[in-house]
Amino acid sequence: MDRDSLELRSTVSADGTLRMALEPVRLPEPGPGQVLVRVEAAPINPSDLGLMFGPADMATLARDGQALTARIPDAAMPSLRARIGQALTAGNEGAGTVVAAGPDQRHLIGRRVAMLGGAMYARLRLIAASDCLVLPDGALAEQGAALFVNPLTALGFVETMRAEGHTAIVHAPAASNLGQMLARICGADGIGLVNIVRSPAQAALLRDLGAVHVVDSSAGSFRDDLTGAIAATGATLCFDAIGGGETTSIVLNAMETVAARDMATYDRYGSAVMKQGYVYGALDTGPTVLRRGFGFRWAIGGWLLFHALRGLDPATVERMRQRIVDEMTTTFASHYTARITLEQALDPAIVAAYVRKSTGEKYLLTP
Amino acid sequence: MDRDSLELRSTVSADGTLRMALEPVRLPEPGPGQVLVRVEAAPINPSDLGLMFGPADMATLARDGQALTARIPDAAMPSLRARIGQALTAGNEGAGTVVAAGPDQRHLIGRRVAMLGGAMYARLRLIAASDCLVLPDGALAEQGAALFVNPLTALGFVETMRAEGHTAIVHAPAASNLGQMLARICGADGIGLVNIVRSPAQAALLRDLGAVHVVDSSAGSFRDDLTGAIAATGATLCFDAIGGGETTSIVLNAMETVAARDMATYDRYGSAVMKQGYVYGALDTGPTVLRRGFGFRWAIGGWLLFHALRGLDPATVERMRQRIVDEMTTTFASHYTARITLEQALDPAIVAAYVRKSTGEKYLLTP
Numbered sequence: 001m002d003r004d005s006l007e008l009r010s011t012v013s014a015d016g017t018l019r020m021a022l023e024p025v026r027l028p029e030p031g032p033g034q035v036l037v038r039v040e041a042a043p044i045n046p047s048d049l050g051l052m053f054g055p056a057d058m059a060t061l062a063r064d065g066q067a068l069t070a071r072i073p074d075a076a077m078p079s080l081r082a083r084i085g086q087a088l089t090a091g092n093e094g095a096g097t098v099v100a101a102g103p104d105q106r107h108l109i110g111r112r113v114a115m116l117g118g119a120m121y122a123r124l125r126l127i128a129a130s131d132c133l134v135l136p137d138g139a140l141a142e143q144g145a146a147l148f149v150n151p152l153t154a155l156g157f158v159e160t161m162r163a164e165g166h167t168a169i170v171h172a173p174a175a176s177n178l179g180q181m182l183a184r185i186c187g188a189d190g191i192g193l194v195n196i197v198r199s200p201a202q203a204a205l206l207r208d209l210g211a212v213h214v215v216d217s218s219a220g221s222f223r224d225d226l227t228g229a230i231a232a233t234g235a236t237l238c239f240d241a242i243g244g245g246e247t248t249s250i251v252l253n254a255m256e257t258v259a260a261r262d263m264a265t266y267d268r269y270g271s272a273v274m275k276q277g278y279v280y281g282a283l284d285t286g287p288t289v290l291r292r293g294f295g296f297r298w299a300i301g302g303w304l305l306f307h308a309l310r311g312l313d314p315a316t317v318e319r320m321r322q323r324i325v326d327e328m329t330t331t332f333a334s335h336y337t338a339r340i341t342l343e344q345a346l347d348p349a350i351v352a353a354y355v356r357k358s359t360g361e362k363y364l365l366t367p
Numbered sequence: 368m369d370r371d372s373l374e375l376r377s378t379v380s381a382d383g384t385l386r387m388a389l390e391p392v393r394l395p396e397p398g399p400g401q402v403l404v405r406v407e408a409a410p411i412n413p414s415d416l417g418l419m420f421g422p423a424d425m426a427t428l429a430r431d432g433q434a435l436t437a438r439i440p441d442a443a444m445p446s447l448r449a450r451i452g453q454a455l456t457a458g459n460e461g462a463g464t465v466v467a468a469g470p471d472q473r474h475l476i477g478r479r480v481a482m483l484g485g486a487m488y489a490r491l492r493l494i495a496a497s498d499c500l501v502l503p504d505g506a507l508a509e510q511g512a513a514l515f516v517n518p519l520t521a522l523g524f525v526e527t528m529r530a531e532g533h534t535a536i537v538h539a540p541a542a543s544n545l546g547q548m549l550a551r552i553c554g555a556d557g558i559g560l561v562n563i564v565r566s567p568a569q570a571a572l573l574r575d576l577g578a579v580h581v582v583d584s585s586a587g588s589f590r591d592d593l594t595g596a597i598a599a600t601g602a603t604l605c606f607d608a609i610g611g612g613e614t615t616s617i618v619l620n621a622m623e624t625v626a627a628r629d630m631a632t633y634d635r636y637g638s639a640v641m642k643q644g645y646v647y648g649a650l651d652t653g654p655t656v657l658r659r660g661f662g663f664r665w666a667i668g669g670w671l672l673f674h675a676l677r678g679l680d681p682a683t684v685e686r687m688r689q690r691i692v693d694e695m696t697t698t699f700a701s702h703y704t705a706r707i708t709l710e711q712a713l714d715p716a717i718v719a720a721y722v723r724k725s726t727g728e729k730y731l732l733t734p
């Protein structure tokens with residue numbers, strides 16, 4: 001049995017150098033409850049990039065033999081203190097075929113599985129069977145590669161909406177793979193969704209999926225369109241993966257404009273309608289700017305999938321997982337614009353392309 | 368019985384004019400449960416200024432007979448739509464002497480009371496006895512004028528802290544009347560408090576009250592001092608009345624720095640410690656800027672006294688009210704830097720002084 005793997009690892013050293021390389025590792029035999037999986041496909045999500053490159057200055061990318069290096073700005077080093085000298089594995093999720101298994105998991109050998117748990121940018125992954133979804137016969141690795149992070153996040157938004165008493169959602173940017181999943185979920189479940197996109201082409205893509213409320217932030221009528229869509233859906237909850245800039249602020253102000261229309265009397269503290277924004281990504285790492293024209297009934301916070309899942313009861317999570325497998329080729333289908341190997345992931349020209357984080361562009365690693 | 372009052376009223380007209388004037392009103396006889404109070408003292412709180420002047424351009428203040436006028440910038444008019452044409456009364460709280468009473472409240476005639484409920488900038492106030500605190504014999508009107516908003520807010524912060532599982536508080540700006548009350552409460556109750564002030568003089572004032580952790584945002588060592596004080600107290604909750612700028616952002620980043628010291632392994636999503644900021648004022652009406660170096664376990668929201676009180680059980684609120692009366696001349700003493708009449712409140716030169724909102728400067732209206 002081949003247990004020799006290559007793992008992509010990212011290391012920050014105390015002198016401010018980031019180094020990414022493929023490191024040979026020999027994995028132990030699978031123990032009870034474990035399977036050894038040959039990784040066949042793993043998406044590069046924005047959250048993966050954070051771990052791979054951190055705050056490195058991408059203009060300083062260079063080759064050092066087989067490795068890739070970059071400089072970390074001095075100002076960013078304090079935030080990385082806890083990872084100095086550690087060769088961190090990367091890749092939140094992926095799919096592959098089980099090539100070996102612990103004594104109680106032998107029935108999985110030869111099955112294709114989707115996996116969650118990190119270290120997916122590798123030839124082989126030793127993983128707990130409970131962190132895998134067994135895919136239906138005939139499922140492609142590419143179809144199973146991204147069945148955790150985006151699907152669970154999209155379903156998690158809906159669970160957060162229900163738990164906090166909201167009835168509709170605003171999402172930005174909505175044309176991402178995640179955004180498309182959310183549009184399909186909300187369409188199927190009859191949930192109001194305001195999709196904020198950044199171009200007419202993205203708007204067309206979402207309308208083709210059946211999305212009803214699509215507003216284009218590049219349009220001159222953006223704020224009026226947004227206010228109209230919020231009025232139509234009653235959305236008081238927003239999920240924003242951009243993070244930096246004014247997106248959440250603009251949405252909360254539009255929500256307040258809608259809420260104020262229903263106020264019988266003036267209140268200098270604003271409407272009594274609670275407006276909630278969640279920042280779940282950092283596509284723009286610049287400052288979040290809040291123009292507080294939305295009274296005092298508002299909250300904004302970080303939203304993190306793993307934390308949100310811990311707040312749900314196990315039966316709900318199991319139902320989410322089952323739905324993901326059932327609808328893997330429809331609701332939860334992802335699309336990729338490029339496929340690269342582990343070695344190509346260390347090529348400066350290719351890195352420059354996949355770190356751009358353009359909505360709708362998505363890279364798939366195929367070790 | 369004299370029931371002829373003068374009420375300070377603020378009106379915004381559709382053409383963008385703000386007009387403030389004293390309007391004669393004849394009040395009805397006090398009914399059951401009501402008392403008629405001769406107002407003797409009422410503080411000018413920042414929240415009162417919001418209603419009195421809204422977003423008016425203070426450079427355009429002018430006299431029009433006995434009235435005061437100012438221009439509202441066009442851009443601000445949409446937010447005032449709900450108050451156009453309404454002559455709004457002002458003054459959240461005050462104190463005075465009961466001069467008449469409904470049949471069931473005659474025992475209060477001649478007693479001095481503290482009041483909450485608006486319309487305090489007036490000669491007379493007809494009010495429910497349940498919205499009054501009866502002051503001890505010999506209490507001065509000035510001592511009773513501000514026994515609601517600041518005392519309940521300071522005690523409310525502590526209740527929010529307990530309800531949300533925090534154990535210490537960061538407060539900015541801490542040298543205000545409210546900040547001094549909070550420092551006395553936390554000192555008496557053994558609660559860790561980090562006081563952010565804006566000058567060495569304010570720092571000295573708070574240290575004289577017994578405050579242990581006082582950090583001066585005008586000092587070069589501010590961020591290090593803040594981080595040290597947060598580490599010493601374990602504060603993960605911040606109340607910020609400034610609102611605009613980076614105060615809350617700086618505090619949350621300092622909290623994350625402290626939390627990160629305890630992390631055994633690097634986590635690209637930041638620490639697991641929940642960091643909560645509340646914006647409870649708008650001394651700076653400019654944008655709130657968040658530099659999100661504090662991971663994904665954070666929340667910021669508006670905090671409003673009246674909403675917070677509704678979330679507390681009645682026994683807790685009653686205990687808060689009793690403590691306020693018991694400690695009115697100590698914990699909850701306010702200090703004023705100037706006393707003005709109703710007529711003077713309409714003098715442009717005096718208005719310019721009392722709208723400045725400098726911490727530690729506080730005006731008292733003495734009708």
